[in-house]
Amino acid sequence: DAKTTQPNSMESNEEEPVHLPCNHSTISGTDYIHWYRQLPSQGPEYVIHGLTSNVNNRMASLAIAEDRKSSTLILHRATLRDAAVYYCIKDAGGTSYGKLTFGQGTILTVHP
Amino acid sequence: NAGVTQTPKFQVLKTGQSMTLQCAQDMNHEYMSWYRQDPGMGLRLIHYSVGAGITDQGEVPNGYNVSRSTTEDFPLRLLSAAPSQTSVYFCASSRTSGKYNEQFFGPGTRLTVL
DSSP: OOOOBOOSEEEEETTSOEEEEEEOTTOOTTOOEEEEEEOTTSOOEEEEEESSSOEEOSSOEEEEOTTSSEEEEEESSOOGGGOEEEEEEEOOOSSSOOOOOOOOOEEEEEEO | OOOEEEEOSEEEEOTTOOEEEEEEESSOOSEEEEEEEOTTOOEEEEEEEEETTEEEEOSSOTTEEEOOSSSSBOOEEESSOOGGGOEEEEEEEESSOTTTSOOEEOOOEEEEEO
């Protein structure tokens, strides 16, 4: 099962931190966790991905639970441009091509 | 770099017509893939390619053909369009496996089949 569980929607205020949760209880040892986001009428955009350790990049941080059954995407200071659908994806596993299965994602609304 | 480009942006077909959606990337990526996104849904993988001359099926391949004759191009052919193929189609590429590397997506082609 390649599915993850995310809340349907979340809201935040501009310049506040946002924590987007994701459950992936069926994850195996070689499955990466990927986060993509999709702004209105655009293609998905890569945000971050990780395996076990917490990861940081210029866009966000990814905190992965010790048992790897859940993770949290952290946007440190939300801007209006961060309003998008955020997809948490567990890849199909193995060492072959990463078949990313997109669920319905979390719709993030950012209030000015 | 132009990144991943897709043409056309919009297309209307009648049931039974065929057409090819074009996808090109200028990043010298080995991996390319096609997804479809139905209203209010996430993306579903149609076909993918791990290099020129190599393609494989994804989650929803029926009704679609692909070929990869060059590294840059990965066209998607609809053989006989059906209303169920009304969707937004996204092409993506990555340097190597999307498992380890970010995938870059094109802007999409919005297809309506009447």
